[in-house]
Amino acid sequence: MKRFFLIFSFAFVFTANLFSYGGVLARTRGDLKVYKTEYFDIIFPAECEEAARKIEAVCDSYYLEICGLFETEPYQRFPVTITKQLEQINAYFALVPYNRIVLFDTATMEGIDNNEKSLETIFYHELTHAVTMNIKAGFFRAMSFFSDAFTPSQLTLTTFWLEGATVSTEGLERHDSVRGGRMNDPYSTQIVYQAKIDGVKPSWRDVTGARDTYPGGTDAYIWGGSFAKYLQETYGFSKYAEFWYMAGRSLSPSFCAGxxxxxxxxxxxxxxxEFYEQLNPPQVKPLSQKDLLFNRQKKTLYSNTAVSKDKNTIVFMDTKSASLKKAVWDEKSQKYT
Structure with missing residues (x-):
């Protein structure tokens, strides 16, 4: 039995590196490389070297910047894994069983802030998670020696708060002059303003991120980001940073409300x-029927549409009759005929 235990231990220790090719690095070929900075170990295959260099150039400065923003000290080191084993660009941060960031170095997707520094922006988002969820004090800070999962905010705060912190800081002006983010994007914030226009008033409990109907988890990101931004601008960022310190200090019996x-x-x-009442939807000029291009009262479907430069002529496929048709704008009736 003793011999079996020794053989098993030997095999486990000396073959542990094989497991690095599972999970997010599945199907990766060749050796893995590592770039080491003051606070990060960037792990990647050769095919992701360009992305790794981008992250290496900004990771330490981003970390110190976010720590300064939330008034906490940089006391940890993070592994960052970069892989192409996903078809759309994305990333995640996890602290169970240990802190880590994973970046998927692939094509961009709708809803992501696309610019010349999209990868860095996504990394900034996940790094904000890493900082906020590692703001701890006392007993929980000491327990980080055994596992990063010991944090009260993991139990106290919902997705609404976790993503609210990251989405609200996406658009802050950083040292590298990138200023984008969903809070500066009308396409993203439309879900909040449309609710105000329609007179729909969700409670903060309605947008925690748990719903499985439209808009699904998106509500926690955008409502959470909007509310976090309101708190930062109304009460100051120091008070918002204090909220995260309190969340990481102890467990509250009334959770986030406490x-x-x-x-x-x-x-x-x-x-x-008060946040909901101060929402001021942007004023949008109503579109004329000509701007809408089609007579919306007509019960048919259109496809393969071509419009003249002056919008006076439309050629389209009428799928109901399976024929190609043309419509011309009539100024007198203000309709296409």
Whole structure:
């Protein structure tokens, strides 16, 4: 039995590196490379070297910048794995069983802030998770020696708060002059303003990120980011940083509402109502029928549409009759005929 245990231990220790090719690095060929910085180990295959160099150039400065923003000290080191084993660009941060960031170095997707530094922007988002969820004090800070998973905010805060912190800081002006983010994108924030236009008022409990109907998890990101931005601008970023310190200090029996009360001295629902009331949807000029191109009263479907430069003539495929048709704008009736 003793011999079996020794053989098993030997095999486990000396073959452990084989497991690195599972999970996010599955189907990766060749050796893995590592770039080491002051706070990061960037792990990647040769095919991701360009992305790795981009992250290496900014990771330490981003980390110090975010720590300064949330008024916490940089006390940890993070592994960052870069892989192409996913068809759309994305990333995630996880702290179970240990802190790590994974970046998928592939094609961009709708909803991601696309610019010349998209990869760095996505990394900034995940690094904000890493910083906020590692703001701890006392007992929980000491327990990080055994596992990074020991953090009260993991149990106290919902996706609404976790993603609210990251989405709200995406658009802050950084040292590298990148200023994008979903809070500066009308396409993203439309879901919040449309609710105000339609007179729909969700409670903060309605947008925690748990719903499985439209808009699904998106509500936690955009409502969370909008509310976090409101708190930062109304009460100051230092107070918002204090909220995260309180969340990482101890467990509150009333969860996020209790942490909020301790930090801001106010009821969360009252502040949420004030946030909703101050929403000011942008004024949009109504479109004329000509701008809409089609007579919306007509019960048919159109496809393969071609429009003249002056919008006076439309050629389209009428799928109901399976024929190609042309419509010309009539100024007198203000309709296409």
């Amino acid at each position: 942490v909020f009360k301790k930090t801001y001295g106010r009821n969360l629902t009252d502040v949420w109502n």
